[in-house]
Amino acid sequence: xxxxxxxxxxxxxxxxxxxxxxxxxxxxxxxxxxxxxxxxxxxxxxxxxxxxxxxxxxxxxxxxxxxxxxxxxxxxxxxxxxxxxxxxxxxxxxxxxxxxxxxxxxxxxxxxxxxxxxxxxxxxxxxxxxxxxxxxxxxxxxxxxxxxxxxxxxxxxxxxxxxxxxxxxxxxxxxxxxxxxxxxxxxxxxxxxxxxxxxxxxxxxxxxxxxxxxxxxxxxxxxxxxxxxxxxxxxxxxxxxxxxxxxxxxxxxxxxxxxxxxxxxxxxxxxxxxxxxxxxxxxxxxxxxxxxxxxxxxxxxxxxxxxxxxxxxxxxxxxxxxxxxxxxxxxxxxxxxxxxxxxxxxxxxxxxxxxxxxxxxxxxxxxxxxxxxxxxxxxxxxxxxxxxxxxxxxxxxxxxxxxxxxxxxxxxxxxxxxxxxxxxxxxxxxxxxxxxxxxxxxxxxxxxxxxxxxxxxxxxxxxxxxxxxxxxxxxxxxxxxxxxxxxxxxxxxxxxxxxxxxxxxxxxxxxxxxxxxxxxxxxxxxxxxxxxxxxxxxxxxxxx
Ligand code: G6P
Ligand code: ZN
Numbered sequence: 001x002x003x004x005x006x007x008x009x010x011x012x013x014x015x016x017x018x019x020x021x022x023x024x025x026x027x028x029x030x031x032x033x034x035x036x037x038x039x040x041x042x043x044x045x046x047x048x049x050x051x052x053x054x055x056x057x058x059x060x061x062x063x064x065x066x067x068x069x070x071x072x073x074x075x076x077x078x079x080x081x082x083x084x085x086x087x088x089x090x091x092x093x094x095x096x097x098x099x100x101x102x103x104x105x106x107x108x109x110x111x112x113x114x115x116x117x118x119x120x121x122x123x124x125x126x127x128x129x130x131x132x133x134x135x136x137x138x139x140x141x142x143x144x145x146x147x148x149x150x151x152x153x154x155x156x157x158x159x160x161x162x163x164x165x166x167x168x169x170x171x172x173x174x175x176x177x178x179x180x181x182x183x184x185x186x187x188x189x190x191x192x193x194x195x196x197x198x199x200x201x202x203x204x205x206x207x208x209x210x211x212x213x214x215x216x217x218x219x220x221x222x223x224x225x226x227x228x229x230x231x232x233x234x235x236x237x238x239x240x241x242x243x244x245x246x247x248x249x250x251x252x253x254x255x256x257x258x259x260x261x262x263x264x265x266x267x268x269x270x271x272x273x274x275x276x277x278x279x280x281x282x283x284x285x286x287x288x289x290x291x292x293x294x295x296x297x298x299x300x301x302x303x304x305x306x307x308x309x310x311x312x313x314x315x316x317x318x319x320x321x322x323x324x325x326x327x328x329x330x331x332x333x334x335x336x337x338x339x340x341x342x343x344x345x346x347x348x349x350x351x352x353x354x355x356x357x358x359x360x361x362x363x364x365x366x367x368x369x370x371x372x373x374x375x376x377x378x379x380x381x382x383x384x385x386x387x388x389x390x391x392x393x394x395x396x397x398x399x400x401x402x403x404x405x406x407x408x409x410x411x412x413x414x415x416x417x418x419x420x421x422x423x424x425x426x427x428x429x430x431x432x433x434x435x436x437x438x439x440x441x442x443x444x445x446x447x448x449x450x451x452x453x454x455x456x457x458x459x460x461x462x463x464x465x466x467x468x469x470x471x472x473x474x475x476x477x478x479x480x481x482x483x484x485x486x487x488x489x490x491x492x493x494x495x496x497x498x499x500x501x502x503x504x505x506x507x508x509x510x511x512x513x514x515x516x517x518x519x520x521x522x523x524x525x526x527x528x529x530x531x532x533x534x535x536x537x538x539x540x541x542x543x544x
Contacts, residue, residue, distance in 0.1 A: 001156055001157060001158045001171075001172045002156075002157050003076040003154055003155070003156055003157075003172070004076070004154070004155050004156070004157055005152050005153075005154055006032070006035070006152060006153050006154075006155060007151065007152055008032045008035065008036055008039075008150060008151060008152060008153055009150075009151070010036065010147055010148050010149065010150050011030070011033060011036055011147065012148070013027075014036065014037050014040065014143075014144060014147040014148075015140075015144045016126070016135075016140040016143065016144060017488045017489060018345065018346050018487075018488030018489050019113060019124070019126055019134065019346070019347075019488075019489060020109070020111075020124050020125055020126025020127070020134075021037055021124060021125050021126070022112045022113075022115065022122055022123075022124035022489060023122065023123065023124070024120075024121070024122055024123070024492075025061060025062055025117075025118070025119055025120070025121060025122065025123045026119075027123075028062060028066075028123045029062070032153070034066055034069055034070075034125070035069065035073065035153045035155065036147055036150050036153060037125060037143075037147060038069070038070055038073050038108075038125070038153070039073065039077075039146075039150060039152075039153035039154065040143045040144070040146040040147035040150055041108070041127050041143050042073070042074070042077045042079075043146045043150075044139065044142040044143045044146050045105065045106070047105060048077060048078060048079060048105065049078040049079075049080075050078065050079075050080035051079055051080055051081075051104070051105035052079075052080060052081045052082075052083070052102060052103075052104040052105060053074060053079055053081075053082050053083075053104055053105060053106060053107060053108065054082070054083050054084075054090070054095055054098045054099050054102075054104050054106070054107035054108075054128075055067060055070060055071070055074075055082050055083070055084045055085075055090070055107065055108050056084060056085030056088060056089055056090020056091075056094070056095055056107075056109065056110070056181065057085075057088055057089070057090065057109060057110025057111055057217075057280075058089070058091065058092075058109075058110070058111040058113075058117075058216060058217040058242070058279045058280040058281070059087070059088065059089050059216070059217055059242035059243070059244065060110075060111065060112065060117030060118075060121065060123065060244055060245075060246070060279065061117050061118045061119055061121065061123070061244040061245060062110075062123045063088050063110050063244070064088050064163065066110050066123070066125070067084060067088045067110065067163065068160045068161065068163075069155070070108060071084070071161055071171055071174075071176060072155050072156040072157075072158055072171065073153065073154065073155045073156070074174060075156040075158070075171045075172040075173065075174040076154035076155050076156040076172070077154055079174050080174060080175065081174060081175040081176075081177065082174065082175070082176050082177070083098060083102065083104070083177045083179050084161075084163065084176060084177070084178055084179065085178075085179060085181035086163065086164060086166060086178050086179065086180060086181050087163055087164055087181070088110075088163050089181045089217060089220065089242060090109070090181050090217075091181075091185070091217045091218060091221060091280055091281030091282070091379075091380075092109055092111065092113075092280040092281055092282040092376050092377075093185065093281055093282055093370075093374055093376050093377070093378035093379070093380070093381065094181060094182070094184065094185040094221065094281070095107045095109050095128060095132075095376075096128060096132035096133065096374035096375050096376040096378075097132065097184055097185050097188050097373075097374050098179070098184050098185075099128060099130065099131075099132040100131070100132040100374060100375070101184055101188075103130070104130065105130055106127060106128055106129050106130055106135075107127070107128045107132075108125060108126070108127055108128075109125070109126050109127075109128060109280065110123070110124065110125055111124050111126070111217075111279055111280035112124035112279065113278055113279050113280050113282070113283075113489065114250070114251055114252035114253075114257075114278040114279050114283060115250075115279070115489070116245070116246065116249070116250050116251070117244060117245050117246050117251070117279065118244060118245030118246075118248070119245075121245065127139070127140075127143065128375070128376075131351060131355055131375050132374050132375040132376065133347070133348060133350075133351040133354075133375030133376065134346075134347055134348040134351070134375075134376070135348070136348055136351065137348070137465070137467075156171065156172045158171055158172065161176050161178075162178075163178060164178075165178060166178050166179070166180060181220060181221075182220055182221050182224045182225070185221060185380075186221075186224065186225055186229065188373060188374070189225060189380070189381065189384055190229075191311065192309065192310065192311030192312075192373055192381070192384075193309060193310065193311065193384045193385070193387075193388045194309065194310050194388055194391070194392075195229065195230060197388065197391040197392060198230055198384065198387045198388055198391050199229075199230045199231050200391065201387060201390060201391040202226065202230050202231055202232040202236075202387070203231045203232075207272050207273075208271035208272050208273075209226075209232060209236050209271055209272065209273045209274070209275075209387075210236065210238060210261060210264055210265070210271045210273075210274045210275075211226060211236060211237045211238065211274075211275050211276070211277075211383065212238045212239055212253075212258055212260065212261040212274075212275070212276040212277075213237055213238065213239050213240045213242075213276070213277060214239055214246060214247075214249055214251040214252075214253065214257075214258065214276060214277070214278070214279075215239045215241065215242060215243040215246040215247040215249060215251065216239075216242055216246050216251040216277065216278060216279045216280070216281070217242050217277075217279065217280055217281045218277035218278075218281040218379055218380055219237065219239065219240035219241055219242050220240070220242070221281065221380050222237045222240060222277075222380060222383075223237045223240045225380065225384075238260070238261070246279065251278050251279040252278055252279075252283070252367075253275075253276035253277055253278050253283050253284060253285035253367055253379070254285060254367060254542065254544045255285075255292060255543075255544055256542045256543075256544070258276040258285060261274055261276050261285075261287070262287070265287040265288075265289065265290065265291075266290050270289035270290055271289065272288065272289055272390075272396065272397070273286075273287070273288060273386070273387070273390060273397060274286075274287035274288070275287065275382075275383045275386070277379035277380065277383075278367070278379065281378075281379050281380065282347075282368060282370075282376050282377045282378060282379055283366070283367040283368055283377065283379050284298075284367055284368075284369060284378075284379040284380075284382040284383060285367055286298050286382065286383070286386055286397070287397070288396055288397025288398045288401075289396065289397070289398070290398075291396075291397055291398040291401070293397060293401060294326070294365070294413050294514075294544075295325070295363060295364065295365050295366065295367045295368065295369065296321070296325045296326035296328050296329070296363070296365050296411065296413050297326070297328050297401060297404070297411070297413075298363070298369055298382065298386075299319070299321060299325065299328070299329045299361065299362075299363030299369055300328035300329045300331070300332050300404065300408065300411075301389070301400060301401065301404050302361060302363075302369060302382070302385050302386075302389070303316060303319050303329055303332045303333065303336070303361050304332045304335075304404060304407075304408075305389045305392075305393070305400075306360075306361065308388065308389055308392045308393070309385060309388045309389070311371075311373065312360065312361075312371075315336070315338075316336065316338055316360040316361055317338065317357055317358060317359060317360045318333070318338045318339040318340065318341065318353070318358050318359040318360065319332070319333045319338065319339075319340045319341070319359060319360070319361050319362070319363075320340070320341040320342075320343055320350050320353050320354075320358075320359040320361075320362045320363075321340065321341070321342060321343070321362065321363050321364065322342075322343055322344065322345045322346070322349070322363075322364040322365065322366075323342050323343065323344060323345065323456050323458075323470060323471055323473070323483070324345060324364075324365050324415075324471060324483045324485060324497070324499040325363060325364050325365040326365065326411040326413040326501045327411055327479075327501070327503070328408065328410075328411040328413075329361075329363065331408040331409065331411075332408060335407075335408070339358065339359075341353055341358065341359055341461070342458075343458060344456065344458045344467050344470035344471070345364065345366070345470065345471065345485065345488070346488070347362075347364070347368060347370070347375075347376060347377050349458070349460070349467070350362040350370075350375075351375055352460055352461075352462035352463060353461070353462065354372045354375060355375075355462075356462050357372075358461070358462075359372070360372050362377070363377075364377070365413070365415060365499065369381075369382040369385075370382075402510070405507065405510045406507045406510070409503060409504060409505040409506075410503070410504045410509075410510045411501055411502070411503050411504075412500075412501065412502045412503075412504060412512070412514045412517040412518055413499075413500065413501045413514060413518075414499075414500050414514045414515060414518055414543060414544065415497060415498065415499050415500070415542075415543070415544050416497070416498040416500070416522070416540035416542075416543055417487075417495055417496070417497055417498075417540055417541055417542040417543075417544075418495065418496040418497075418498070418531065418535045418537050418540050418541060419490070419493075419495045419541040419542065420492065420493045420495070420541070421493055421494045421495065421496055421535045421537070422493060422494070423493055423494045425494075425534050425535060425536075426486055426493075426494035426495075426496050426534075426535070427486070427494070428534060429484075429496065429529055429530065429531070429534045429535070430472065430484065430486060432529075432530070432534075433472050433484060433528065433529050434455060434472060436453075436528065437453040437454060437455065437472065438453075440453035440474060440528070441453055445524045445527060445528070446520050446523065446524050447520065448476040448477070448478060448480060448520070448521075448524065449476060449477045450474060450475070450476060450477075451475045451476055451477045452473070452474075452475045453472075453473070453474045453475070454472075454473055455468070455469050455470070455471070455472050455473075456469075456470040456471045456472075456473055457469070457470065458470060470485075471483050471484065471485040472484040472485070474528065478502070478503070479502070479503045480500075480501060480502040480503070480521055481499070481500075481501045481502075482498070482499070482500055482501075482521055482524065482525045482528070483497075483498070483499040484496070484497070484498055484499075484525075484529055485497045485499070496531070496535060498522075498525055498529075498531065498540070500518045500521045500522060500525065501518075501521075502517060502518060502521060504517070515543070
């Protein structure tokens, strides 16, 4: 086996976004495209020589080929050992778990998360560091800088590894271990949750659960843990076999893309509990019978009930949420007398808070919830957390939320997405909005008065790093907020996200449809930002 050094030239577009490098499959299939990026990762890492790396992906189209290439490049670049998930499968949370458990230098995850897959879909690659979390900006910037100067990469000339057979093989001077994709993750879940109580709930004849894995990576994890270990009836997990194109669907657990699940949960005889996860298993959506739990409320409920779960019995150090996530968790934190941190969008911003022991639970409005057990958000963990709470409280999902709102008040919340907006138009909208910000405070819009208007800037309390321009916020004197942000994860055109929130303390007013409660804010948002005019869209493409 010889090491080849291949001459290459830089691609200008290898700048990682919110969550790694995410592009259409056809972009990744250009000659040397994947190789260039992987070499840029390797060149940016100190201590690569002899190191342990973790490798896996969400099973989408191009996963297997990419894994073979990366293994051969790792061997040529002096990596000591790679643990790779069987069949090339490892969910994002499982990768984080394995990195931490075996103190690996880092891990490479092949996924475009919730973006569609298949030859016409998207592919992605992200690097996680030794704490198991997404690479911080200084690392991704170094990778990008390297990619812009790259003139060669190294790859071992060798045959493919059998990814389906568990066990160790040698690739040049590197050891490759094909690992059970679920086992380490399952052991971690068993150390956190009360599996006996959850088993008692899931085997009750009057309790029905439906988990939709959307043909993505959570399938094997959910089937083994929920149906295998916890005794849920076969068929509890739907669409549980990962497919390269996710069955043609959009593996994003929200009310629009998880439509089959939503239909079942909003039927005449719905299951008691419904959940879905995304392409790479880090997102979650939680539903009760005829009831949707917003991700912001889910974080607040988990926080308020955390001590019911063995892993959090001794309480929480703090809570962290992304800026556009509703303030529901802040109210729980205030009652518990703990800190609540507000970070920019992107899980990586939680890493320092978790490492420093300042936050135990974290959550984002984008269907992400997690804790200090790993350094990624974790879809199935959230599902098990909810099951543990349901098992202990013996209430329905809806009753839990109603009690919660009665105690803390309700933060009405909705996100409107305008997808596929022409990029120039979207940037124009944000630029015009920024220009207006200084004049907004004090203005009366509809029945509301603007309290503050700014572009969110975050100073990390641990390392002092500053992240600017993380979303335009307009806050009103009654505590309502409107936030405007451009998505950092799309691959075509731009997506405008509009986040709307208002607070209602009165329990008699907790039963409204959020779109009705937020109608005035929706109108004001259009007035401030000219959304309809500039996007050319009358309605958002997705409302959650
Ligand atoms: C990924 C990250 C999340 C983040 C989300 C934002 O899923 O892992 O932490 O919240 O992207 O996506 P957006 O499209 O709004 O930039
Ligand atoms: Zn994801």
